[in-house]
Amino acid sequence: MTKAFSKTPPPPYYIVAFSSRKTEGDNGYAEMAKAMEELALQQPGCLGAESARGDDGFGITNSFWKDEESMKVWKANVDHKLAQKLGREIFYSHYVIRVAKVERDYSFEKADI
């Protein structure tokens, strides 16, 4: 999974905030997640994705999108549809997806010393 910050453009753009709790064991999850992230980043209108998951199995992936159309196309992508199905059947015990329009952002980066 991407562990770096996404270089998103100035707002407005969209965020899809995906919180999830994994079931126990990998069961092919790491491979699927990597493939889906790579595929998402290839979609027109995908502006990046940031992910974190702790040892307790609770994780958050925030992905960034240009507009409603690009999110809609990704949601309906055939390979992604299969991953969604596997997510519900195997990988996740619980997830919540929130779609939100980014209005502003700000950041901090420590200067190299």
Add this chain to the structure above:
Amino acid sequence: MTKAFSKTPPPPYYIVAFSSRKTEGDNGYAEMAKAMEELALQQPGCLGAESARGDDGFGITNSFWKDEESMKVWKANVDHKLAQKLGREIFYSHYVIRVAKVERDYSFEKADI
């Protein structure tokens, strides 16, 4: 840190998506983060918070807020201001904050079997 899902109300509401990379070592971070989360959850208009951080130090906290006013009051909270300062000076090498208005959400929870 909260490792559970927040019971957010039907949209619209706001999400503050906070992505960060920690500096090495704890340096009092765990204690500060716990205190800030508890304080945030006590704020009027705070609807919850979800957090995940991986072993590589990259983490995401998504917090949920009723409206612009509640986010503004929290941002200006005196104890939170101090935590922000310590965050820049000690705890974080890089962070990005995105403020977004949630338009829709959906969820999945596996039935107990």
